[in-house]
Amino acid sequence: MSEPTKIFLNESEIPRQWYNIAADMPHAMKPPLHPGTQQPVGPDDLSAIFPMNLVEQEVCTDRWVDIPEPVLEKLLLWRPSPLYRAKNLEKALGTPAKIYYNNEGVSPAGSHKPNTAVPQAYYNKIFGTKRLATETGAGQWGSALSFACQLFGLELKVYMVRISFDQKPFRKMMMQTWGADCVASPSLETAAGRAILAEHPDTPGSLGIAISEAIEDAVTTPNTKYALGSVLNHVMLHQTIIGLEAQKQMAMVNDYPDVVIGCAGGGSNFAGLSFPFICDKIHGKNVHVIAAEPAACPTLTRAPFLYDFGDTAKMTPLLPMHSLGHDFVPPPLHAGGLRYHGMSPLVSQLVVDGLIEPRSYHQLNCYENALLWARTEGFIPAPETSHAIAAAVEEAKRAKEEGKEKTILLNWSGHGLMDLKGYAAYLAGELSDYEYPQEDIDRALAALAQYPKP
Amino acid sequence: MSEPTKIFLNESEIPRQWYNIAADMPHAMKPPLHPGTQQPVGPDDLSAIFPMNLVEQEVCTDRWVDIPEPVLEKLLLWRPSPLYRAKNLEKALGTPAKIYYNNEGVSPAGSHKPNTAVPQAYYNKIFGTKRLATETGAGQWGSALSFACQLFGLELKVYMVRISFDQKPFRKMMMQTWGADCVASPSLETAAGRAILAEHPDTPGSLGIAISEAIEDAVTTPNTKYALGSVLNHVMLHQTIIGLEAQKQMAMVNDYPDVVIGCAGGGSNFAGLSFPFICDKIHGKNVHVIAAEPAACPTLTRAPFLYDFGDTAKMTPLLPMHSLGHDFVPPPLHAGGLRYHGMSPLVSQLVVDGLIEPRSYHQLNCYENALLWARTEGFIPAPETSHAIAAAVEEAKRAKEEGKEKTILLNWSGHGLMDLKGYAAYLAGELSDYEYPQEDIDRALAALAQYPKP
Numbered sequence: 003m004s005e006p007t008k009i010f011l012n013e014s015e016i017p018r019q020w021y022n023i024a025a026d027m028p029h030a031m032k033p034p035l036h037p038g039t040q041q042p043v044g045p046d047d048l049s050a051i052f053p054m055n056l057v058e059q060e061v062c063t064d065r066w067v068d069i070p071e072p073v074l075e076k077l078l079l080w081r082p083s084p085l086y087r088a089k090n091l092e093k094a095l096g097t098p099a100k101i102y103y104n105n106e107g108v109s110p111a112g113s114h115k116p117n118t119a120v121p122q123a124y125y126n127k128i129f130g131t132k133r134l135a136t137e138t139g140a141g142q143w144g145s146a147l148s149f150a151c152q153l154f155g156l157e158l159k160v161y162m163v164r165i166s167f168d169q170k171p172f173r174k175m176m177m178q179t180w181g182a183d184c185v186a187s188p189s190l191e192t193a194a195g196r197a198i199l200a201e202h203p204d205t206p207g208s209l210g211i212a213i214s215e216a217i218e219d220a221v222t223t224p225n226t227k228y229a230l231g232s233v234l235n236h237v238m239l240h241q242t243i244i245g246l247e248a249q250k251q252m253a254m255v256n257d258y259p260d261v262v263i264g265c266a267g268g269g270s271n272f273a274g275l276s277f278p279f280i281c282d283k284i285h286g287k288n289v290h291v292i293a294a295e296p297a298a299c300p301t302l303t304r305a306p307f308l309y310d311f312g313d314t315a316k317m318t319p320l321l322p323m324h325s326l327g328h329d330f331v332p333p334p335l336h337a338g339g340l341r342y343h344g345m346s347p348l349v350s351q352l353v354v355d356g357l358i359e360p361r362s363y364h365q366l367n368c369y370e371n372a373l374l375w376a377r378t379e380g381f382i383p384a385p386e387t388s389h390a391i392a393a394a395v396e397e398a399k400r401a402k403e404e405g406k407e408k409t410i411l412l413n414w415s416g417h418g419l420m421d422l423k424g425y426a427a428y429l430a431g432e433l434s435d436y437e438y439p440q441e442d443i444d445r446a447l448a449a450l451a452q453y454p455k456p
Numbered sequence: 457m458s459e460p461t462k463i464f465l466n467e468s469e470i471p472r473q474w475y476n477i478a479a480d481m482p483h484a485m486k487p488p489l490h491p492g493t494q495q496p497v498g499p500d501d502l503s504a505i506f507p508m509n510l511v512e513q514e515v516c517t518d519r520w521v522d523i524p525e526p527v528l529e530k531l532l533l534w535r536p537s538p539l540y541r542a543k544n545l546e547k548a549l550g551t552p553a554k555i556y557y558n559n560e561g562v563s564p565a566g567s568h569k570p571n572t573a574v575p576q577a578y579y580n581k582i583f584g585t586k587r588l589a590t591e592t593g594a595g596q597w598g599s600a601l602s603f604a605c606q607l608f609g610l611e612l613k614v615y616m617v618r619i620s621f622d623q624k625p626f627r628k629m630m631m632q633t634w635g636a637d638c639v640a641s642p643s644l645e646t647a648a649g650r651a652i653l654a655e656h657p658d659t660p661g662s663l664g665i666a667i668s669e670a671i672e673d674a675v676t677t678p679n680t681k682y683a684l685g686s687v688l689n690h691v692m693l694h695q696t697i698i699g700l701e702a703q704k705q706m707a708m709v710n711d712y713p714d715v716v717i718g719c720a721g722g723g724s725n726f727a728g729l730s731f732p733f734i735c736d737k738i739h740g741k742n743v744h745v746i747a748a749e750p751a752a753c754p755t756l757t758r759a760p761f762l763y764d765f766g767d768t769a770k771m772t773p774l775l776p777m778h779s780l781g782h783d784f785v786p787p788p789l790h791a792g793g794l795r796y797h798g799m800s801p802l803v804s805q806l807v808v809d810g811l812i813e814p815r816s817y818h819q820l821n822c823y824e825n826a827l828l829w830a831r832t833e834g835f836i837p838a839p840e841t842s843h844a845i846a847a848a849v850e851e852a853k854r855a856k857e858e859g860k861e862k863t864i865l866l867n868w869s870g871h872g873l874m875d876l877k878g879y880a881a882y883l884a885g886e887l888s889d890y891e892y893p894q895e896d897i898d899r900a901l902a903a904l905a906q907y908p909k910p
Contacts, residue, residue: 006468007533008467010464010466012464013462044758078461078462079544084860090533107833108562110830110833110835110836111834153544170871172626175876175877175880176836176873178879178880179836179876179879179880179883181831254890299899311684373633376564376633377606377634377635379533379564380563380565380570380603382630419626419630419874420873422629423626429633
């Protein structure tokens with residue numbers, strides 16, 4: 003018991019500011035463009051769907067942003083989250099590497115998503131918003147925002163991607179328990195939903211469609227704003243509390259990671275852990291940062307960096323990002339949270355700048371490593387998280403081959419207790435790998451040729 | 457943020473001994489009796505189903521029992537568990553009371569059950585057992601033992617009460633993820649199961665039946681022992697790590713509880729938190745200890761204290777306990793873990809001795825309070841835990857009425873993420889209360905008249 007298994011940060015040491023990487027990037031992020039004029043959007047354009055205080059954060063370039071006291075108070079319900087050392091996994095791998103992970107599964111919703119749900123609900127509350135509309139894929143974000151809206155007394159409507167809505171009924175119950183209203187998307191409640199259902203009555207839905215519905219709801223319902231759980235700058239900002247805590251915790255055990263790993267769907271848990279370390283890297287520190295994504299949805303590893311819409315109905319601004327195309331139809335894949343066509347513009351820009359190495363992992367490899375994790379460390383990871391685990395195990399095995407000590411830090415973004423059907427399917431041999439077709443990427447590229455290049 | 461929301465005990469301060477209340481009880485527990493001879497059973501009788509090292513713990517009267525180093529190492533995967541202050545709930549109630557709770561939901565299996573599953577697997581491993589058989593009700597125990605057996609490389613067969621097996625398919629998937637084999641009970645795999653199915657093909661099953669099956673499996677399969685997740689003395693012993701940690705954590709904030717509360721099914725989470733405090737009470741400390749049970753299964757509040765079997769097939773020794781009768785058929789109730797006919801003999805004796813106040817709570821009241829908890833503190837409690845919450849809220853409201861400061865400590869025995877159907881049913885108005893019929897208690901009493909009285 004000489005080296006601790008868990009490193010707890012005292013509540014009094016919780017970070018009181020978020021870190022904004024916009025202040026340190028070698029190349030500033032390109033501006034979002036108006037979907038109609040294709041000119042840079044200003045705060046006023048965004049204020050139709052977001053409260054102005056969040057719009058200000060979205061365009062803010064200050065390095066540090068204060069966390070409001072009422073937000074801190076709610077974050078303390080579960081934060082600082084513990085940093086764990088995966089000693090049993092290390093032993094099972096026989097690796098000289100040390101594997102640390104921050105356990106975001108300890109939040110009430112079971113993932114990192116409440117880190118931004120709570121401040122988003124708070125900023126809306128003080129702005130005067132009465133009701134929020136949002137979308138959710140696998141349900142992590144919808145659950146987290148339900149929890150946060152309940153804490154601040156806001157109403158919430160969640161548009162949940164149909165296939166997940168059907169496959170994961172417990173997620174809906176969770177949102178109801180926290181007082182939210184959840185419907186399957188596409189729904190009959192919006193023009194966007196009705197249009198898609200008319201054309202594709204059996205569609206499994208997609209995040210892009212659900213975003214279109216939630217935005218339409220927000221702009222057509224009084225006192226309602228829209229909230230997004232990933233991709234945008236203010237979301238990445240809120241998540242940096244993860245990495246800031248991890249830096250303090252690593253210092254408590256006199257260590258610093260050689261490798262920092264997160265899984266990447268829209269980019270928020272990845273950014274949350276990695277941005278404070280990328281700040282160190284920009285300032286000369288030697289740290290390798292890996293974004294792990296599914297081979298079935300290879301946004302960073304195979305999709306181009308260009309301007310694309312965030313949603314299917316082309317209602318959002320054009321964002322400068324790696325994208326598989328806004329009409330992307332997600333392949334069958336149990337990591338629902340990683341099935342988005344686009345990627346955070348900040349993360350995309352940092353990949354372009356060579357500060358992040360993206361890697362893709364196949365589903366079966368991820369489940370194999372998730373099972374190894376569950377059977378050594380005990381905690382059952384979310385399917386999304388298993389991509390980060392696959393990368394960490396790959397690095398740990400490499401360290402063994404090379405006979406090198408190495409410190410690996412991964413973001414354990416959430417538990418898989420609501421996703422056990424995926425494990426059962428894997429154990430029953432029902433899952434397979436899927437390589438995203440090149441012609442689909444080419445088609446998306448062609449369709450986006452009419453828009454400006456970043 | 458002056459008073460902390462969470463109190464973390466450093467890993468180096470984890471208790472290294474369990475507390476054995478047998479050393480301090482005003483009246484020693486009456487001995488279990490052999491089902492055939494009705495004479496006190498000795499260690500040899502128990503060694504048919506348990507390894508001798510656990511049998512020795514079962515009859516041990518030493519006040520302190522060392523926790524083996526390999527057990528501590530595995531407990532450190534999640535322990536010490538954090539002590540939380542339920543500030544948001546206090547605020548919502550407007551009470552002057554302080555409400556603390558130890559969060560046992562942070563374990564990989566999501567409840568307090570791994571606290572005894574891990575040592576039971578360990579002791580079996582070093583004894584030479586290759587395989588364990590056990591039963592589970594709602595699935596908390598079966599999951600926890602699957603996790604623990606995986607850590608120590610033991611095979612496991614779980615007999616899961618049919619109604620829960622059907623209602624909670626995720627539990628089976630969880631056990632499979634940790635490598636265990638889980639079947640619905642009654643099953644066709646044991647003589648006990650076949651006999652019950654022949655007579656009642658549509659039976660929902662019961663813990664008593666599942667115990668009979670698991671014991672039969674253990675005594676008829678080579679290298680196999682039986683494991684029980686509650687009721688027995690060694691289980692209560694292992695769980696005391698909860699209360700021992702809580703005592704250290706309360707001392708860290710210079711506080712001590714006026715009231716200690718746990719929900720009680722077989723008694724283990726209740727005993728785990730309360731026994732170290734009952735030790736203080738026996739030695740003069742003023743602390744009120746409340747066991748909260750369902751009105752639908754009122755073992756401590758309405759059932760007699762007598763000798764009864766632990767299982768339906770009358771294979772176990774006769775135990776001195778409060779019991780609703782071994783042929784008890786559980787009423788519909790979402791708190792599956794509290795549906796056992798009997799109660800820990802240690803807890804029963806302490807109730808007889810007036811050291812514990814039992815109280816019963818109706819289902820709708822429990823869900824109402826569980827929902828209040830989820831909407832203030834965020835974490836969604838297990839239906840079992842909601843009974844402890846109902847008692848804590850009752851005490852906090854009384855403190856408000858009386859205008860008294862009061863420190864309440866409750867055992868938050870597990871999360872309800874696998875039990876969301878109960879919340880959905882409650883929110884849909886589909887649940888009702890159930891008063892256990894007096895004639896059923898009278899009938900059980902009459903059937904047990906032939907056995908000795910404790």
